[in-house]
Amino acid sequence: MVNLIASAHPFGDKVSSIGTLPVVARATDSEFIWLKLDNGAQLVAKGSATSSDFGVVVPFDDDWAIHLAAADRLYRHLRGLSVEHPLTxxxxxxxxxxxxxxxxxxxxxxxxxxxxxxxxxxxxxxxxxxxxxxxxxxxxxxxxxxxxxxxxxxxxxxxxxx
Structure with missing residues (x-):
């Protein structure tokens, strides 16, 4: 199941991190919290979420599979699981x-x-x-x-x- 949500939000306030990943920007609106990591990835959650409630924004473009693989590596990293580097x-x-x-x-x-x-x-x-x-x-x-x-x-x- 895929939950479609709102489009990306402009970022404002600085925040420090989510898990061990540095966050460079944070934005909120009436429904969502948006975090932008220093590597460009965007995380989104509904309302006042904890770090485990965040999802990843994955654009529907020609690089869909690449984005999904990167999202999987991010998920594994946040969960403390082993992360295989895409290059040997x-x-x-x-x-x-x-x-x-x-x-x-x-x-x-x-x-x-x-x-x-x-x-x-x-x-x-x-x-x-x-x-x-x-x-x-x-x-x-x-x-x-x-x-x-x-x-x-x-x-x-x-x-x-x-």
């Missing part, structure tokens, strides 16, 4: 390395210097650099990082990770 640890690490690679290149670092920063001097010096597998890996990270900067981050925000 390996994918987060690859993304970090890719963005750090692009930053390093913009600051004048070489592929070799970047590989040393990620993998250590010993591992980099185990093979000739010209044909080293890490050289190819850094090159791929640079391409991936540039692609993410150009528009790939939008795919991450939309829940598409490739």
């Amino acid at each position: 640890r390996q994918r987060r690490q690859r993304l970090k390395h890719a963005l750090r690679t692009v930053d390093g290149l913009h600051q004048g670092a070489t592929y070799r210097r970047i590989a040393i920063a990620f993998f250590g001097e010993q591992r980099v010096s185990e093979e000739p650099w010209k044909t080293h597998a890490l050289k190819s890996q850094i090159a791929r990270l640079a391409i991936y990082g540039r692609r993410m900067i150009d528009s790939g981050y939008r795919r991450l925000l939309q829940g598409r990770h490739r």
Whole structure:
């Protein structure tokens, strides 16, 4: 069952938190209490509700499934349940390395210097650099990082990770 409620309300007073999540704005009207979290999420409840009476505002748009997944993670967090990150640890690490690679290149670092920063001097010096597998890996990270900067981050925000 879905209860349709009023549209979003303009926010006013500052409040501090709901559970462990920071609240940046609060608004009330004759029927509802609206809270806006620092991550942009909006919570709504009828009347003088306790924190367990709040619901999430989920827009009916093309990103419906993404919003629902985020709402589920918020619910699990507020209930103290385990929350799975939408990206695996390996994918987060690859993304970090890719963005750090692009930053390093913009600051004048070489592929070799970047590989040393990620993998250590010993591992980099185990093979000739010209044909080293890490050289190819850094090159791929640079391409991936540039692609993410150009528009790939939008795919991450939309829940598409490739």
